[in-house]
Amino acid sequence: MSLTTLSLTELRQKLTTKEISAADLVRDVASSIEARNPVLGAYLTWDLDAALKEAESADLTQPLGGLPIAIKDNINVEGQPCTCGSKILAENYTAPYTATAIQNLRQAGAIPFGRLNMDEFAMGSSTENSALGVTRNPAALDRIPGGSSGGSASSVAGSIALAALGSDTGGSIRQPAALCGCVGMKPTYGRVSRFGLIAFASSLDQIGPITRSVADAALLTNHLCGFDPRDSTSLKESVPDFTAVLGRDIKGLRIGLPKEYFIDGLHPDVEASVRKGIAKLEALGAHIEEISLPHTEAGVATYYVLAPAEASANLARFDGVRYGHRSSSASDLMEHYLKSRSEGFGPEVKRRILLGTYVLSSGYYDAYYLQAQKARTLIRDDFTKAFEKVDVIVSPTSPTPAHKLGELTGDPLQAYLEDVFTIPANLAGLPAISVPCGTIAHEGANLPVGLQFITKALDEATLFQAAHAFEVG
Amino acid sequence: MPKYIVTIGLEVHAQLKTQSKMFCPCPVEYGSEPNTHTCPTCLGLPGALPVLNEGAIEKTVLTGLMLGCTTPPLVKWDRKNYFYPDMPKNYQITQFDLPLCIGGGVPLYDLAYPKDVQKNIPNPGKVVKLTRIHLEEDVAKSTHHDKFTTIDFNRAGTPLMEIVSDPDIDSAEEAFAYLSSLRQILVYGGVSDADMEKGQMRCDVNISLRPEGQTELGSKIELKNLNSIAAVRRAIHFETARQTEALDRGEVLLQSTRRWDDDRGETTLMRSKEDAHDYRYFPDPDLLPLHTADILARVSPSLPELPHQKRARFTNDYGCSAYDADVLASEQSLAAYYEAAVAAQPTVAPKKLANWVLNDLLGALNDASLTITDCPLPATALAQLVAIVESGKISGSQGKEVFAAMLATPGTDPEAIIKEKGFEQVSDTGALEAMVDEILAANPDKVAEVKSGNEKAMNWFTGQLMKASKGKANPKILSDLLRSKLL
Ligand SMILES: [Zn+2]
Numbered sequence: 001m002s003l004t005t006l007s008l009t010e011l012r013q014k015l016t017t018k019e020i021s022a023a024d025l026v027r028d029v030a031s032s033i034e035a036r037n038p039v040l041g042a043y044l045t046w047d048l049d050a051a052l053k054e055a056e057s058a059d060l061t062q063p064l065g066g067l068p069i070a071i072k073d074n075i076n077v078e079g080q081p082c083t084c085g086s087k088i089l090a091e092n093y094t095a096p097y098t099a100t101a102i103q104n105l106r107q108a109g110a111i112p113f114g115r116l117n118m119d120e121f122a123m124g125s126s127t128e129n130s131a132l133g134v135t136r137n138p139a140a141l142d143r144i145p146g147g148s149s150g151g152s153a154s155s156v157a158g159s160i161a162l163a164a165l166g167s168d169t170g171g172s173i174r175q176p177a178a179l180c181g182c183v184g185m186k187p188t189y190g191r192v193s194r195f196g197l198i199a200f201a202s203s204l205d206q207i208g209p210i211t212r213s214v215a216d217a218a219l220l221t222n223h224l225c226g227f228d229p230r231d232s233t234s235l236k237e238s239v240p241d242f243t244a245v246l247g248r249d250i251k252g253l254r255i256g257l258p259k260e261y262f263i264d265g266l267h268p269d270v271e272a273s274v275r276k277g278i279a280k281l282e283a284l285g286a287h288i289e290e291i292s293l294p295h296t297e298a299g300v301a302t303y304y305v306l307a308p309a310e311a312s313a314n315l316a317r318f319d320g321v322r323y324g325h326r327s328s329s330a331s332d333l334m335e336h337y338l339k340s341r342s343e344g345f346g347p348e349v350k351r352r353i354l355l356g357t358y359v360l361s362s363g364y365y366d367a368y369y370l371q372a373q374k375a376r377t378l379i380r381d382d383f384t385k386a387f388e389k390v391d392v393i394v395s396p397t398s399p400t401p402a403h404k405l406g407e408l409t410g411d412p413l414q415a416y417l418e419d420v421f422t423i424p425a426n427l428a429g430l431p432a433i434s435v436p437c438g439t440i441a442h443e444g445a446n447l448p449v450g451l452q453f454i455t456k457a458l459d460e461a462t463l464f465q466a467a468h469a470f471e472v473g
Numbered sequence: 474m475p476k477y478i479v480t481i482g483l484e485v486h487a488q489l490k491t492q493s494k495m496f497c498p499c500p501v502e503y504g505s506e507p508n509t510h511t512c513p514t515c516l517g518l519p520g521a522l523p524v525l526n527e528g529a530i531e532k533t534v535l536t537g538l539m540l541g542c543t544t545p546p547l548v549k550w551d552r553k554n555y556f557y558p559d560m561p562k563n564y565q566i567t568q569f570d571l572p573l574c575i576g577g578g579v580p581l582y583d584l585a586y587p588k589d590v591q592k593n594i595p596n597p598g599k600v601v602k603l604t605r606i607h608l609e610e611d612v613a614k615s616t617h618h619d620k621f622t623t624i625d626f627n628r629a630g631t632p633l634m635e636i637v638s639d640p641d642i643d644s645a646e647e648a649f650a651y652l653s654s655l656r657q658i659l660v661y662g663g664v665s666d667a668d669m670e671k672g673q674m675r676c677d678v679n680i681s682l683r684p685e686g687q688t689e690l691g692s693k694i695e696l697k698n699l700n701s702i703a704a705v706r707r708a709i710h711f712e713t714a715r716q717t718e719a720l721d722r723g724e725v726l727l728q729s730t731r732r733w734d735d736d737r738g739e740t741t742l743m744r745s746k747e748d749a750h751d752y753r754y755f756p757d758p759d760l761l762p763l764h765t766a767d768i769l770a771r772v773s774p775s776l777p778e779l780p781h782q783k784r785a786r787f788t789n790d791y792g793c794s795a796y797d798a799d800v801l802a803s804e805q806s807l808a809a810y811y812e813a814a815v816a817a818q819p820t821v822a823p824k825k826l827a828n829w830v831l832n833d834l835l836g837a838l839n840d841a842s843l844t845i846t847d848c849p850l851p852a853t854a855l856a857q858l859v860a861i862v863e864s865g866k867i868s869g870s871q872g873k874e875v876f877a878a879m880l881a882t883p884g885t886d887p888e889a890i891i892k893e894k895g896f897e898q899v900s901d902t903g904a905l906e907a908m909v910d911e912i913l914a915a916n917p918d919k920v921a922e923v924k925s926g927n928e929k930a931m932n933w934f935t936g937q938l939m940k941a942s943k944g945k946a947n948p949k950i951l952s953d954l955l956r957s958k959l960l
Contacts, residue, residue: 074520075520076519076520082519082520084519089519093519096513096518097513097518097521099520194520194522195520195521195522196520196521197520198519198520199519199520199759201758202758202759203758229524230522230524231522231524232522232523232524232525232759232760232761233758233759233761309755310755310758312554312753313552313554313562313563313564313753313755316554316556316562316563316564317517317519317561317562317563318519319556319558319563321558321561321624322516322517322561323518333558337556357753360554360753360754360755361751361753362751362753365753365755369755
C-alpha cells in the first residue's frame with residue numbers, strides 16, 4: 001500500500017522509528033505522482049532529484065522532519081519554476097529566491113516537493129483558468145477540482161501528495177478542499193508571511209495548508225505562521241501550538257449560523273448535508289444559534305472591485321522587460337508592452353486587470369474603489385458584532401458541488417458567485433477552515449460537500465478545536 | 474501690450490542620505506558596477522514585498538521640522554501606476570493624499586540669489602510657501618545605446634523626497650534663490666547632499682503668465698530636464714519671454730510639459746495635457762499606514778540650528794556684520810569652524826576672528842582649491858594666532874606671516890614659528906624702560922618739543938625705539954612708557 005494515504009503524524013512515526021527513510025517517502029510520493037498525475041493533472045512539475053537531495057539531509061528530529069509537501073505554483077522556491085499557471089511566467093522564470101513560508105517549513109524539516117496547478121494568478125475557482133493544463137477532481141474525474149488551489153486539493157484528495165500549500169484570496173484554499181473532499185485552512189490575515197507568494201490581491205492573500213485531516217492542517221499551520229520582518233503586514237503575534245487543542249470537546253461552544261448564508265442559490269442537497277453536519281455539532285454539545293451578517297450580500301461585489309484593483313497594479317510588473325514572456329514581434333516600447341502582456345495573460349486575468357484599472361480610474365475611483373472600501377469595513381464590523389455572541393460561525397463552504405469541467409467557463413458572473421460564502425472571511429481577514437461534510441449523490445457521482453468554520457482573528461486554536469471535534473465526532 | 478505677472482512653483486526631488494534603500498536592505502551607493510545593489514524587492518520580482526526604511530522617514534520628518542511643516546498624525550503610502558522600463562513594478566510607491574509633511578516654507582537668503590542681483594533683491598526676507606513634502610522611491614537608470622537600452626537598478630528603490638512649493642515664486646531669480654537656500658538647509662540637516670549637477674537634487678518648474686489685473690492663473694507649463702540651478706534660471710527667463718511673445722501675438726497657451734535644452738537655450742514641447750497620465754493612485758496594501766508621533770518625538774531633538782538662525786546669532790552675539798554673518802552661516806562646516814575658534818579664545822573679540830576666517834583663511838583655502846572641511850589649520854590654532862596678535866605680542870603683518878607658515882606646515886605651534894622667525898616682541902618693561910631712558914637722555918631737544926605739545930615728536934621717539942629694537946618692541950608698552958615719562 002502506498003504511504004501517500006497515511007496522515008502526517010503516522011508518517012512521522014514511521015520516519016522517527018526508521019521504518020522508512022525520508023528518501024523512501026519522497027520516492028513513494030514520486031511514484032504515485034507518476035502513476036496518477038497523468039489523469040489528475042494536479043502537478044505541473046516536480047524535481048525528484050532536488051527533493052531526494054533534501055531528503056538526504058532532512059533533520060528527522062524536527063516536527064515535520066522528512067515530510068515532502070507539495071506547493072502551489074505561486075510560492076517561490078529558489079531554483080524551481082513558479083508559473084502561477086500562466087504562460088507569462090512559464091517560459092523563462094525560475095525563482096531566484098525562497099518564500100518565507102517555505103523557509104519556515106524547511107526549518108521544521110519539511111521538503112518542498114512538486115509544483116501544483118492553479119487558476120492563472122489565482123484568479124478563478126475551478127483551475128480551468130490555468131494556461132498550463134487541466135486538473136481533475138479525484139472524486140469525479142469529469143469535474144473541476146475547484147480553485148484556485150485546484151492542484152493542491154486534487155493532489156491531496158487524490159493521495160498523490162501528503163499535504164499541500166495553497167493560497168486563499170477569496171476562498172481559493174477552502175472551496176477546492178470542499179469540492180475535492182479534503183481539509184483546507186486559511187489563517188488570519190498576517191499570520192503567514194506573504195513574502196515570496198506572488199501577489200494576486202495583497203490585502204486578501206494568505207497562504208494555508210490543504211490536508212486530509214484537521215490534525216495535519218494544525219501541524220502544518222504551526223510551522224507556517226510567525227512574524228516576518230520582510231512582510232510589513234505580518235503580525236507580531238506569538239503562535240500557539242495548534243495541535244494542543246485537538247481532542248478537546250466542544251460542549252457549550254457557541255456556534256452561529258448566519259441566516260444570510262442559507263439562501264436561494266444554495267444547492268438543496270448541499271444544504272441538507274450542511275444541516276446534517278450542524279446537527280452533529282449540536283449533538284457534540286455545541287450551542288447553535290442563528291445570527292445575522294447583514295452585509296453579506298455586498299461581499300462578492302466588494303471583492304470584485306478590491307481584488308482586481310490591487311491585481312491591476314500587482315500584475316503590472318509582468319512586462320517582459322526583466323523576466324517572463326517577451327513578445328518577439330514588437331517594434332517599439334508600447335508595442336512591446338501590449339504584445340508581451342496580450343500574449344502572456346489569459347482571458348480571465350485580462351478581464352480582472354481591465355476591471356481593476358477601470359475602478360481605479362479618475363472619475364470612477366470614488367464610486368467603486370472607495371465605496372468598496374467602505375463596504376469592506378461594514379462586512380468586518382458584521383463579524384465583530386457576531387463574535388460578541390458566538391465563538392464560531394459555521395456555514396457551507398460552497399453553494400454548489402463541483403461542476404463539470406467546462407460547465408461555467410462562459411459565464412464569469414455565475415462563477416464569481418461561487419465564492420459568496422468564502423469571500424467574507426478574506427475581506428474581514430479572519431481565519432477559516434473547510435472540513436469534509438459528507439457527499440451528495442449528484443448526476444451519478446458522489447460529490448463531496450464542505451463545512452466552513454470561521455472564528456475571530458487570531459483564534460485559530462478554537463477553529464481547529466471545533467473542526468477537529470466535528471471531523472472525529 | 475499688457476504686462477504679465479509670472480507665477481512659478483517648483484517640484485524638487487532630493488535624494489536622501491540613507492545607508493539603505495527605501496523598501497529593502499540594499500545599500501545606497503552611487504558609481505558601483507551596474508545591478509550590483511539589487512534584491513528581489515528593488516528588482517520588482519514577483520512575490521517580493523516592501524518594508525519601510527525608518528531612517529528615510531526620519532530624514533523627511535526632520536526636513537519638515539527645518540522648514541516649519543506640519544507632520545500629520547497618520548500618513549500612508551500609495552501606488553502610482555504607469556509603465557516605464559526603469560520602474561520595475563510598473564508602479565511607484567509614493568504618498569498621495571497623506572504625505573509626511575504639509576505646509577511650511579523656504580526662507581530665501583540674500584546670498585542665495587544670483588550674485589548680480591544680490592544688491593537689488595525685490596523682496597528681501599521672503600519665505601516661499603510649501604504645499605507638501607512626501608517620500609517615494611526612485612526609479613532605475615536607463616542608458617540608451619544605438620540599438621538597445623540598458624537599465625541599472627542600483628538606483629531603483631532609493632529614497633527620494635519630493636518638496637512641492639506653492640505657486641509663490643515671482644521670478645527666475647527667486648527660483649534660483651529658492652533652490653540655493655533649500656540646498657543649504659538640506660545640507661545643514663544632513664538630509665541630502667542636494668547637488669543638482671550630480672542628480673542628487675532634481676527640479677521641475679511650473680510656470681504660468683497672466684496679464685496684470687487678472688486674478689486667475691494662466692495655463693500651467695511644466696519644464697523638465699533642468700540639471701543645474703543656473704539652468705533653472707535660464708529656462709525660466711526663456712520661457713517667460715516665449716510665453717510673453719505668444720500672449721502678445723494673441724495665442725492661447727495650453728497646459729503642457731516642455732523640455733529644456735541647456736545647450737540650445739530653449740524649451741521644446743514634450744506632451745500636451747491630453748497625453749497626461751491617469752496614475753490611478755490607491756493605497757499600497759503592502760504597507761500599513763504609519764503613526765508619526767513616535768518618529769516626531771525621536772527626530773525633534775536633532776533639529777539643527779538653521780542658516781538664518783545662526784546668522785542672527787552671529788550678528789547679535791558676536792557683533793559680526795550682516796554680510797560676514799551671512800557668509801559664515803552659509804555652510805555648516807564653516808560656521809562650525811568659526812564657532813570653534815570663538816570658543817577656543819573667549820577673550821578675543823569674535824568679530825576679529827570673523828575677519829581672519831573670512832579674509833585670510835577662506836582666501837588661502839580658495840587659492841589652494843580647498844574647502845573648509847579639508848582645512849589643514851585647526852580652528853583652535855587659528856584662534857591662538859589671532860589671540861597672540863591681539864595681545865600685541867606680534868604685529869598684524871607678522872601675524873599674516875605666521876599664518877602662512879602655519880598653513881604651509883600644519884601642526885606647527887604658532888609660538889614656535891614666532892620664535893623661529895624672531896618675531897617675539899620685547900614686552901619686558903625693565904628692558905624697554907632702559908631703552909626709553911637712554912633715548913630721552915640723548916635727545917633733550919625732542920623732549921622739549923613733546924613737552925611743548927608737539928605730538929609728532931612723540932611719534933619720532935616711537936620710531937626710533939622700534940628701530941633700535943629691530944621692530945620687536947611691544948608698541949603698546951612702549952607708548953605707555955613714553956607717555957608716563959614725557960606727559
Ligand atoms: Zn533591494
